[in-house]
Amino acid sequence: xxxxxDRAIINMLQEGFPIVEEPYKAAAAALGLSAEALMExxxxxxxxxxxxxxxxxxxxxxxxxxxxxxxxxxxxGRFDEVAALVNAHAEVAxxxxxxxxxxxxxxxxxxxxxxxxxxxALISAETELEVLAFPKIEEYFVGFRVAA
Amino acid sequence: MxxxxxxxDRAIIRATQAGLPLVARPYAKVAEEAGxxxxxxxxxxxxxxxxxxxxxxxxxxxxxxxxxxxxxxxxWDVDDTMISxxxxxxxxxxxxxxxxxxxxxxxxxxxxxxxxxHGRTPEEVDGKTEAIAQLLDGHCRARDVLVSTRVxxxxxxxxxxxAAGPPAGEGEQKVI
Numbered sequence: 001x002x003x004x005x006d007r008a009i010i011n012m013l014q015e016g017f018p019i020v021e022e023p024y025k026a027a028a029a030a031l032g033l034s035a036e037a038l039m040e041x042x043x044x045x046x047x048x049x050x051x052x053x054x055x056x057x058x059x060x061x062x063x064x065x066x067x068x069x070x071x072x073x074x075x076x077g078r079f080d081e082v083a084a085l086v087n088a089h090a091e092v093a094x095x096x097x098x099x100x101x102x103x104x105x106x107x108x109x110x111x112x113x114x115x116x117x118x119x120x121a122l123i124s125a126e127t128e129l130e131v132l133a134f135p136k137i138e139e140y141f142v143g144f145r146v147a148a
Numbered sequence: 149m150x151x152x153x154x155x156x157d158r159a160i161i162r163a164t165q166a167g168l169p170l171v172a173r174p175y176a177k178v179a180e181e182a183g184x185x186x187x188x189x190x191x192x193x194x195x196x197x198x199x200x201x202x203x204x205x206x207x208x209x210x211x212x213x214x215x216x217x218x219x220x221x222x223x224w225d226v227d228d229t230m231i232s233x234x235x236x237x238x239x240x241x242x243x244x245x246x247x248x249x250x251x252x253x254x255x256x257x258x259x260x261x262x263x264x265x266h267g268r269t270p271e272e273v274d275g276k277t278e279a280i281a282q283l284l285d286g287h288c289r290a291r292d293v294l295v296s297t298r299v300x301x302x303x304x305x306x307x308x309x310x311a312a313g314p315p316a317g318e319g320e321q322k323v324i
Contacts, residue, residue: 002213009207016204016205017168023174024170024172039170042170043170045207048213049213050213051207054170055167057203057205062199063161093301094302096296096298097300098221098296105221134250134251134253135250138248138249141247142203143245144209
């Protein structure tokens with residue numbers, strides 16, 4: 001179980017970690033901890049799975065990658081068959097079943113926009129279903145700010 | 149302005165994509181791997197942050213481990229003239245983790261604003277959805293809430309660090 005100090009660490013470290021020579025020392029001071037204690041706590045949070053990552057969060061768009069949220073309306077009787085066809089594509093990073101007429105929502109991650117279109121065309125041909133693409137037009141926020 | 153990312157930037161990305169080293173001087177450790185000085189790493193990572201290539205340096209909590217087991221994709225049909233301003237305000241709500249404008253797909257899909265919310269209980273997710281509704285009051289024609297009923301696939305977002313420098317070898321590390 002995570003304790004009150006872990007929660008304070010999670011809350012504080014979501015906001016941004018300094019780029020200075022001894023950043024753990026700087027961040028730990030604000031929490032009343034030593035740099036060693038902070039590093040130990042972060043290590044334990046990662047090991048226990050309470051945190052999935054610590055470090056820079058890259059926006060792969062900026063490096064030239066392409067991402068696209070896509071959705072399909074899959075007939076109930078074909079759902080598992082279609083899920084298998086969709087998931088077989090390595091470009092499918094996430095896939096969720098959601099309660100809606102559009103009941104399958106997946107994210108494609110490729111290196112170029114052309115590959116997004118190509119994978120969608122392939123999925124559409126394999127499943128004989130329409131794939132609706134929902135590319136982002138504007139990003140307002142991406143991140144995770146939870147009061148732990 | 150488009151920044152150009154060279155092989156040193158990509159070496160820094162490769163050295164940090166698994167995480168920032170848990171040592172007293174992590175940027176010095178990254179510098180060793182990238183073959184440049186600590187000051188160079190700090191300066192380049194600062195530039196990456198300013199350019200938005202690094203969103204932020206921080207911790208990614210596991211929302212399930214924190215008890216935030218319920219999530220919903222809330223979707224809204226918002227006036228096009230107001231969406232940028234309202235999107236920013238919805239994105240600024242502390243419980244919204246992702247917020248985007250996306251295209252409508254009529255007639256099936258009239259929604260152009262997507263906001264993900266998480267909560268400890270379905271009621272908490274409902275309460276947060278209502279808070280968004282209040283913020284959009286008068287500018288929103290329709291809405292829906294799509295709860296996820298099953299995770300069908302979940303892998304890390306991966307992208308090869310295509311280098312302007314030396315060609316990538318077998319088993320090259322990937323950028324998350």
